[in-house]
Amino acid sequence: LSARGKLEDHLIASGLPYTIARPAFVTGRAREEFRPMERLGAMVVDWSLLWGAILGMQILRERYRSIDAPELSRALVVHALDPRSAGKLLMGERLRDFP
Secondary structure, eight states, rough: HHHHHHHHHHHHHTTOHHHHHHSSSSSSSSSSSSHHHHHHHHHHHHHHHHHHEEETTTHHHHHHEEEEEHHHHHHHHHHHHOOOTTEEHHHHHHHOOOO
């Protein structure tokens, strides 16, 4: 995470056009890597966020819930081709916000 943060800082400071995506957890059967701890973490976080949403914290859920690989792939392509996404940092809810 530290290396990613440094890279993002350098990219933003470079003056080059950019769109940065920060999904919370990438899940689903389409993932080639087997990451049992990440899957467990995503399940625990998604379950906790669901209960938080029931208690009125929907925004928190939308920002941090997991996203599956095909949905993330579509979002990356759409945002890469959309000039309105230039210079933006896209977290969970913004990644899912496309036509």
